[in-house]
Amino acid sequence: MMQGYFLAGLHAQPATFDLYYRRNPYRGGYAVWAGLEVALDYLEGLRFTAADLDYLAGLGQFRSEFLEALRDWRFSCAVTAFPEGRVVFPNEPLLTVQGPLWEAQLVETALLNVLNFQTLVATKAARCLTAAQRSPYGGAVVEFGARRAQGPDGALGAARAAVVGGATGTSNVEAARRYGLKAVGTHAHAWVESFPTELDAFRAYARMYPENTTLLLDTFDTLDSGLPNAVTVARELREAGHELRGVRLDSGDLAYLSARVRSRLDEAGFPEVKITASNDLSESVIESVIREGGRIDVYGVGTQLATGGGDGGGALGGVYKLVALDGADKMKLTGDPGKTSVPGLKRVWRGVDAAGHLALDVVASDSEAVPQPGERVSDPGNPLRSSRVPAGLTWSDARVRVMEAGRRLTAPEPLPDLQARARADLDRLPEGTLRLLNPHVYRVSLSRPLQERRDALIAALREQHGL
DSSP states (O other): OHHHHHHTTOTTSEEEEEEEOSSOGGGOSOEEOOOHHHHHHHHHTOOOOHHHHHHHHHTTOSOHHHHHHHTTOOOOOEEEEOOTTOEEOTTSOSEEEEEEHHHHHHTHHHHHHHHHHHHHHHHHHHHHHHHHTTSTTOOEEEEOOGGGSSHHHHHHHHHHHHHHHTOOOBSOHHHHHHHTOOBOOOOOHHHHHTSSSHHHHHHHHHHHOTTSOEEEOOSSOIIIIIHHHHHHHHHHHHHTTOOOOEEEEOSSOHHHHHHHHHHHHHHTTOTTOEEEEOSSOOHHHHHHHHHTTOOOSEEEEOHHHHTTOSTTOSOOOOEEEEEEETTEEOOOOOSOGGGOOOOSOEEEEEEEOTTSOEEEEEEEETTOOOOOTTOEEEETTEEEEEEEOOSSOEEEEOOEEEEETTEESSOOOOHHHHHHHHHHHHHTSOTTTTOSSSOOOOOEEEEHHHHHHHHHHHHHHHHHTTO
C-alpha cells in the first residue's frame, strides 16, 4: 500500500486515522488502555535499514524509486491519545495518527498488535484484582503466565500490561529486569521431588532463602504432608531469627484448602504467613473462591492473564480506520450500521459528576466546545438511540498530544504511575460497571453536530455509489 500510494502520487496527502474498538472484552463494562508507551517507542525508532531495503528489493515486487524514497524515511506523524492507564470504552477514538498517508497507513498493524494485546491483558488483570479485593481479607494479583504466553515477546508484553492493570509483580525475571518490576516466585514440584523427603526439600529451600521462603504444599498431600512440614520449617526459621513468608497452593479445592491452611497456620502461631494460590486462575475462579470462604492473600494468575483468555477474551477487536484525507472527511460505510466509522477530526470530552464519578464520554468534532446540559447526543452504534447531556458535570478533554513530527513530547511514564492512574479511574467508575457479569453500560455518545456530519456523509456516499 505504501508503494501504491507513492506511485499514485497520494503518499504525501495529510491523513487522519483513528484507533478504537467496538465491544468491551470479557463482556465487561470497560477496558484499561495499555501499551501506549511501547507503541510510542516503536514509532519514534521506525525506519528502514539497508538490510530491510535489500530484503524488499529481493522480493521482486518493489520499484527502485520507491525503495530509494524509503532510504531516508522517518515517521513524522502527530499522535493524540488517551494517557496510558486510563479506563476507556467502545466507539471512542483511543489514538489518532495525523500525517502523510503512507506513514499513517504503514503503522496500522504494529499499533493494533501492541495496543490490542496489552489493553486486553491490562483489562484482565484489573478484573482479577477487582475480584480479589472483594475478599474481606484483601487480596493481591501477580503475573505467573510466561509458560503459557504466546512466545517470549508475548510473555514480556503480558507482564508489563498486567502491572498496568494492577498486578504487583511477575514471575518473568526478564520482564522484571526490563520494566523495573518486582520479580516473584516459588519453587516447583520438581524441587520437592528431587530430595529424599518433602521436609528435606523445604529445609533446603529455607536455608538458601531464609528471608524469602514460600513453600509449595501440594506435591504429595496438601493438608497431611505439605502443611505439617511447612509448619515444622516455619518453627525452625523462627528459632533462627527468620519468618516463613508464605505457602502456595497449586491444585485441589482452593477455597476449602486455603481455609484449612489458614486455620492451622493461625493455630500454630503463624498468622502473618501469606497464602498464595495458582492453578489456572481467572476472575471468575477468584470470585468463586472468595464466595466460598477461601482465605487466599495472593493470586498467581497465569494462563488466563498472559494470553488474555477466558469468556469473551482471546483478542481485543481494535480497528484502525481512515477518517480524513487531504481535508475531506472519510468513512467506512459498510452494510452493518454497528461497523460504520465516524468521520473527521475528533476530540473526546469526559464528564465527571459532583461525586467524582465518570458519568459520560462525548465524542465531538475537533472544533466543538464543551457539551452543554440538555444537548442531545446519540449512540455511535445506533443513531436512533439518543439522550440529553445531564447537568452538573465537569468536563475535560480526555486525550492529549503525545507525539509531534514523529517525536515524543514527554518522557516515558513509570509503570507505577500508569498503574495508579488505572486504579484511580476504576475507583471512579459508576456503580455496577465493575461487575464481572452483566455490568452497567457506561455511555459513550456522539455530539449532535458530529452525528449530523456523519449522516450527511452517509447520504452523500449512498448517492455517489448508487446505493
